[in-house]
Amino acid sequence: xxxxxxxxxxxxxxxxxxxxxxxxxxxxxxxxxxxxxxxxxxxxxxxxxxxxxxxxxxxxxxxxxxxxxxxxxxxxxxxxxxxxxxxxxxxxxxxxxxxxxxxxxxxxxxxxxxxxxxxxxxxxxxxxxxxxxxxxxxxxxxxxxxxxxxxxxxxxxxxxxxxxxxxxxxxxxxxxxxxxxxxxxxxxxxxxxxxxxxxxxxxxxxxxxxxxxxxxxxxxxxxxxxxxxxxxxxxxxxxxxxxxxxxxxxxxxxxxxxxxxxxxxxxxxxxxxxxxxxxxxxxxxxxxxxxxxxxxxxxxxxxxxxxx
Numbered sequence: 001x002x003x004x005x006x007x008x009x010x011x012x013x014x015x016x017x018x019x020x021x022x023x024x025x026x027x028x029x030x031x032x033x034x035x036x037x038x039x040x041x042x043x044x045x046x047x048x049x050x051x052x053x054x055x056x057x058x059x060x061x062x063x064x065x066x067x068x069x070x071x072x073x074x075x076x077x078x079x080x081x082x083x084x085x086x087x088x089x090x091x092x093x094x095x096x097x098x099x100x101x102x103x104x105x106x107x108x109x110x111x112x113x114x115x116x117x118x119x120x121x122x123x124x125x126x127x128x129x130x131x132x133x134x135x136x137x138x139x140x141x142x143x144x145x146x147x148x149x150x151x152x153x154x155x156x157x158x159x160x161x162x163x164x165x166x167x168x169x170x171x172x173x174x175x176x177x178x179x180x181x182x183x184x185x186x187x188x189x190x191x192x193x194x195x196x197x198x199x200x201x202x203x204x205x206x207x208x209x210x211x212x213x214x215x216x217x218x219x220x221x222x223x224x225x226x227x228x229x230x231x232x233x234x235x236x237x238x239x240x241x242x243x244x245x246x247x248x249x250x251x252x253x254x255x256x257x258x259x260x261x262x263x264x265x266x267x268x269x270x271x272x273x274x275x276x277x278x279x280x281x282x283x284x285x286x287x288x289x290x291x292x293x294x295x296x297x298x299x300x301x302x303x304x305x306x307x308x
Contacts, residue, residue: 003043007036010054013112014061016104020117020138021065023075023101023127025301031068035061058143059153062135066154074127075101077120077291078220078227080177085226088237092224100222101127103279103293105302107255108185113142116182118257120279120291125177133168140165179289183282185260190282194253194260197280197287201264204247206239214286221276221292234290248272250308263299265308272308274299 014035019028039060046056077100101124111118126134135154139145140161147158147165154161172178183190193212200208213231220227228237248267254277255261261279265272277298281289299306 003040006053007039007057010057011036012110014057016106016112016118017058017061017138017143018065019104020123020126020142021062021131021134022069023123024099025102025104026297027068028104031061031065034068035064038064055149055153058139062139062153066131066135069131073099075099076127077101077124078222078225079218080124080127080175082225082227085228088228088233089240090226092221092226095223095225098223100295102295102298102301103256103261103277103291105254105256106258108258111258114144116258117142119179119182119259119281120257121177121179121281121289123257125172125175128175128177129168129171133164133171136161136164137168137172179281181283182259183284185255185258185282187282189284190260193282193287194262194280198251198253198262201251201262202249204242204249206235206242209235209238212286214283214288217287218289219292220290221294223295245275249275254302254304256302263302263304274304274306277302277304 011032015028015032018031018035019025022028022031035057039057046053051059076098081098101120103120104118106118116122126137129137132154136150139150139153147161150156150161151158196208197212200212210231213234215231216229217231217234218227218229219234219237228234245266250265250267250272252263253260254263256277256279259279260282261277263274264276264278266275275294277293279291280287
């Protein structure tokens with residue numbers, strides 16, 4: 001069997017692994033390619049008696065990520081970078097110089113690893129960790145590797161692995177970004193909220209959004225620095241969007257990071273042009289976080305048509 005055929009079953013999960021490390025779908029694709037190149041070059045030395053092919057590939061992928069990410073700044077979301085905005089009706093401030101965190105095109109069934117291991121909140125929290133701590137935490141919590149396996153992969157002692165894991169968990173807790181009580185996209189309550197959100201957007205009905213949002217809902221919109229918290233701020237911002245951009249919209253459901261979301265198209269004459277991609281965090285109380293992306297490279301990664 002050829003190298004390509006033997007590695008093909010693992011490529012999607014390796015891409016997810018690289019994404020967890022890098023926080024960018026495009027960086028993850030580059031890291032996966034570099035991983036496969038390194039693996040191909042070393043394939044004649046692979047010893048299946050020492051490690052499964054999957055484990056061997058993960059070792060290469062993890063070390064490839066550590067090498068490539070060394071010295072790079074983390075990929076943030078606005079809420080992890082700047083203070084909350086004060087005026088939802090004010091001008092948006094672009095941050096094109098920032099390498100922002102990106103969403104990943106995946107439904108829950110395609111996520112490899114622990115439940116919720118691709119959620120945007122977790123990926124954002126992981127960005128606060130040094131790369132090696134990030135790797136240790138992912139290998140332990142997502143892939144369920146033992147301390148000994150991680151130590152062998154990263155050229156550490158088991159004691160060093162456990163120490164890094166302890167520090168990583170403490171830092172993750174400090175960020176306050178990891179979300180609990182999140183509904184899965186196929187939960188009836190989640191499905192209902194997304195359907196109502198789509199209907200409200202297509203009607204440009206600001207009042208209809210109110211019952212769908214939690215009181216402390218967070219709205220952030222990379223590549224813009226502005227972000228806001230609270231239902232009233234969210235409603236005021238949406239009202240401004242309809243005032244500036246019109247009331248003719250088409251909305252399609254999507255999946256990102258194992259979470260529900262939407263692709264929003266703005267009416268321009270006889271066509272609707274792709275405007276934004278939204279990724280929701282949904283709880284039983286409503287939509288608690290809406291991360292809105294406006295990036296052509298992200299749109300392309302999701303295979304979204306530029307025009308309807």
